[in-house]
Structures are given as C-alpha cells and as structure tokens.
Amino acid sequence: MDLSIIILNYNNKNLAKELLKNLTEELSLPYNFEIIVVDNASYDGLDDIIKEKFPQVKFIQSDKNGGFAYGNNLGIKEAKGKYIIIMNPDLAILSNALEVMYQYMEDHPEVGLAGPRLINADKSIQYSCTRFPDWRLPFYRRTLLSETKAGQKWLDNYLMKDINHYQNIYVPTVFGACMIFRRDVLSKVGLLDDRYFMYMEDLDWSRRFWENGYKVAYIGRAEIIHLHRRQSAAESLLKVLRSKTARHHILSFIKYLAKFKGKKLPPTV
Numbered sequence: 001m002d003l004s005i006i007i008l009n010y011n012n013k014n015l016a017k018e019l020l021k022n023l024t025e026e027l028s029l030p031y032n033f034e035i036i037v038v039d040n041a042s043y044d045g046l047d048d049i050i051k052e053k054f055p056q057v058k059f060i061q062s063d064k065n066g067g068f069a070y071g072n073n074l075g076i077k078e079a080k081g082k083y084i085i086i087m088n089p090d091l092a093i094l095s096n097a098l099e100v101m102y103q104y105m106e107d108h109p110e111v112g113l114a115g116p117r118l119i120n121a122d123k124s125i126q127y128s129c130t131r132f133p134d135w136r137l138p139f140y141r142r143t144l145l146s147e148t149k150a151g152q153k154w155l156d157n158y159l160m161k162d163i164n165h166y167q168n169i170y171v172p173t174v175f176g177a178c179m180i181f182r183r184d185v186l187s188k189v190g191l192l193d194d195r196y197f198m199y200m201e202d203l204d205w206s207r208r209f210w211e212n213g214y215k216v217a218y219i220g221r222a223e224i225i226h227l228h229r230r231q232s233a234a235e236s237l238l239k240v241l242r243s244k245t246a247r248h249h250i251l252s253f254i255k256y257l258a259k260f261k262g263k264k265l266p267p268t269v
Contacts, residue, residue, distance in 0.1 A: 002031035003102060004081030004183070008071045009039045009089055013046040015227070016089040020054050029098060036078055038062060040071040067197035068176065076191060081183060088177045092225040100222040101180045104168065112189065112214025113181040113206060115174030116222035117165055126226055127159035128175040129218040132207065132265050135257065138250045164220065171218040172210070172268045176202035177226050181209075188212050193259075198245070200252035204259070210266035 009016045038060045118126040140151045
C-alpha cells in the first residue's frame with residue numbers, strides 16, 4: 001500500500017462527504033491508496049453516507065470523543081500505507097497537492113513529517129508552519145495583547161511570516177489540519193500524544209520528530225484549501241476563559257510546557 005488517508009470527523013458529516021467525493025471522484029491518484037474515516041463519537045450519520053456512497057472507504061466508529069490525537073491514532077493503527085496523510089474534513093483539494101506531497105517525501109528521505117501550504121477560500125495564506133513557541137503563545141494568540149506592537153512582532157516571528165510560503169523548506173512545526181508522514185518511523189517517534197484533547201498535538205509531534213533525527217518540512221508548492229476560520233484573538237481575558245476552545249488551548253499548552261520542561265529545543269536545520 002502506497003498511501004493511507006485518514007479523515008477524523010466530529011459532527012462534520014457534510015464536510016466529510018464533500019472531501020470524500022473530492023478524493024474518490026474528482027482526483028485521480030496514481031497510487032495504491034486507502035481511505036480511513038474515524039468518527040469521534042459524534043454519531044452524526046456519516047457511517048450511513050459512507051455505506052451508501054463510498055463503500056470502498058473504511059469506517060471506524062469510536063465509542064468516545066477522545067480528541068484529535070486519540071481519534072487520529074485509531075486510524076493510524078489501522079493504516080497500511082508507506083505514507084499516511086491526516087486530514088481534517090474541512091479541506092478541499094483542487095490541485096495536484098497530494099501528488100506533490102507524496103513525491104516530496106519520496107525525494108527527501110530525511111523528512112519524517114511534512115505539511116502543505118494551507119490557504120483560505122479567498123486564496124489568502126493560512127500560516128500553517130511555525131517556530132517553537134514560548135510561554136507567551138496563549139496570550140498573543142488568544143487575547144487583545146495580539147494587537148500590541150510586541151504581540152505583532154512575536155506573532156510574525158512565530159508564524160514565520162519572514163519566509164517564502166510558496167517554497168519548500170524545513171520548519172520547526174507544521175499544523176495538524178493536514179500532515180503527511182512515514183509510517184515506518186512511528187516505532188521510533190511514537191503516535192500522537194492523546195493526553196492532549198485539542199491543540200498542541202501537532203507541535204508536540206513535530207518536536208518529537210526532530211528529537212528523533214527526522215526533519216519536518218513545509219511543502220509550500222502543495223496547495224490545499226482549508227475552510228476553517230480561527231476565532232478572533234482580539235478578546236478580553238475574561239471572554240477567553242469563558243470559551244471552551246480557548247480553555248482547551250491553554251490547558252494543552254500547559255501540558256506541553258510541563259512535558260518538555262527543562263529540555264532544550266532540538267536543532268531544526
């Protein structure tokens with residue numbers, strides 16, 4: 001098996017349906033590939049859609065919503081491909097991005113994990129590769145501090161706005177909305193850490209790839225539309241603390257800091 005594609009669903013059956021149509025009817029992938037869909041206990045009817053319209057797709061029903069890492073790990077454990085791609089259901093592939101990603105991995109055996117250039121529906125760039133953050137991350141990503149001069153400077157550096165996002169380059173981290181990796185390195189690197197429910201799984205994983213001697217890459221020449229819109233960061237601290245997703249973000253970042261406390265950042269070249 002050349003390629004395994006994993007889609008994690010949680011109450012997004014319509015988006016998942018469109019992505020499956022995209023992958024099975026609109027693209028002609030020159031590989032022996034499989035598609036695995038994991039439902040994170042949303043029970044939203046996606047299984048019936050797959051049975052009726054996409055019988056070639058393997059469906060895994062999780063009996064609990066264990067979060068991003070937990071759900072994707074269920075799919076990874078079943079995957080047979082030389083390469084595995086994790087995809088959020090809110091993606092649209094209107095180019096040869098998957099072939100570009102696959103060929104990049106073939107040509108760069110030193111790379112264990114990589115992500116494409118994600119763009120919004122209006123074709124603007126979503127900054128989906130970053131440098132390793134410090135303790136200021138939740139404050140500059142989630143509060144009005146992002147609008148300060150210091151906040152803007154920190155965010156521009158964190159989001160790597162100084163690089164050419166249309167070129168391929170090694171980067172410290174890539175975002176989890178779409179990632180390709182080598183299945184045979186998991187025995188060394190390990191699965192996604194399911195102690196995180198939401199957020200930081202991709203940061204943690206990218207760091208572990210580097211620590212285990214594999215490079216992480218941003219494939220700027222592979223373009224994929226990501227329909228997700230991040231919540232506004234321009235909020236008061238009180239409003240942030242009332243937001244469930246913001247609380248998950250902060251809690252996961254605390255777990256990340258505790259996990260890597262006292263450890264030096266790995267070199268990323």
